[in-house]
Amino acid sequence: xxxxxxxxxxxxxxxxxxxxxxxxxxxxxxxxxxxxxxxxxxxxxxxxxxxxxxxxxxxxxxxxxxxxxxxxxxxxxxxxxxxxxxxxxxxxxxxxxxxxxxxxxxxxxxxxxxxxxxxxxxxxxxxxxxxxxxxxxxxxxxxxxxxxxxxxxxxxxxxxxxxxxxxxxxxxxxxxxxxxxxxxxxxxxxxxxxxxxxxxxxxxxxxxxxxxxxxxxxxxxxxxxxxxxx
Numbered sequence: 001x002x003x004x005x006x007x008x009x010x011x012x013x014x015x016x017x018x019x020x021x022x023x024x025x026x027x028x029x030x031x032x033x034x035x036x037x038x039x040x041x042x043x044x045x046x047x048x049x050x051x052x053x054x055x056x057x058x059x060x061x062x063x064x065x066x067x068x069x070x071x072x073x074x075x076x077x078x079x080x081x082x083x084x085x086x087x088x089x090x091x092x093x094x095x096x097x098x099x100x101x102x103x104x105x106x107x108x109x110x111x112x113x114x115x116x117x118x119x120x121x122x123x124x125x126x127x128x129x130x131x132x133x134x135x136x137x138x139x140x141x142x143x144x145x146x147x148x149x150x151x152x153x154x155x156x157x158x159x160x161x162x163x164x165x166x167x168x169x170x171x172x173x174x175x176x177x178x179x180x181x182x183x184x185x186x187x188x189x190x191x192x193x194x195x196x197x198x199x200x201x202x203x204x205x206x207x208x209x210x211x212x213x214x215x216x217x218x219x220x221x222x223x224x225x226x227x228x229x230x
Contacts, residue, residue: 001032004088007071008041009041009042010047011047015038016050022090023060030101032105037063037081038055042066064077072175072176076170086109087166090158091158093205096156097201097202100117104117107160114162115196116198117200117202118153120140121198122199124200128204142224143186149185153197168191169184174223182220
């Protein structure tokens with residue numbers, strides 16, 4: 001079984017269309033049994049109603065609601081709530097082309113513990129703002145220097161893990177917001193888990209952002225310091 005989590009917060013504008021895109025793609029391209037979990041991080045718009053409508057129509061679409069504790073909390077809670085063989089999460093705006101999903105799943109099937117999309121990998125095709133390119137490159141350098149992290153694109157919102165990582169790593173993750181998956185990679189590498197990166201096609205979705213970039217950067221720096229100090 002493959003559990004695919006879409007973390008959402010006030011995504012009424014894109015939720016139905018993008019969830020159905022994932023549903024249609026999986027139906028045509030994923031051989032394993034699968035389901036999609038819309039993990040709602042305490043939305044206050046029409047997201048819950050749209051999600052429940054989809055679950056009423058499609059058996060393979062599930063809805064899981066949490067309080068507004070952060071993106072990481074929504075992903076981790078959903079992963080831990082479902083028993084599966086392979087656990088995936090992807091950003092709900094579908095910036096990562098779904099063509100990479102079968103390869104992500106295949107890496108876990110073939111013995112990797114963690115598989116991640118990488119915008120720095122050879123053959124990746126990336127369209128994104130200069131500001132975000134600089135942030136990603138800077139983070140990559142910091143993580144390599146401080147933690148010797150081999151993964152080149154820790155914050156990419158396109159990852160898969162196996163049950164061992166769910167059991168041994170997720171309970172140890174302290175950050176439940178933006179840094180959670182970077183922390184997961186650091187802890188996984190320290191524990192000796194096998195991590196693979198795959199190339200992706202990445203098209204940044206230019207829409208009004210509800211996220212304060214300064215808050216995200218502050219969150220990253222605070223948590224990098226916390227882990228390094230310990």
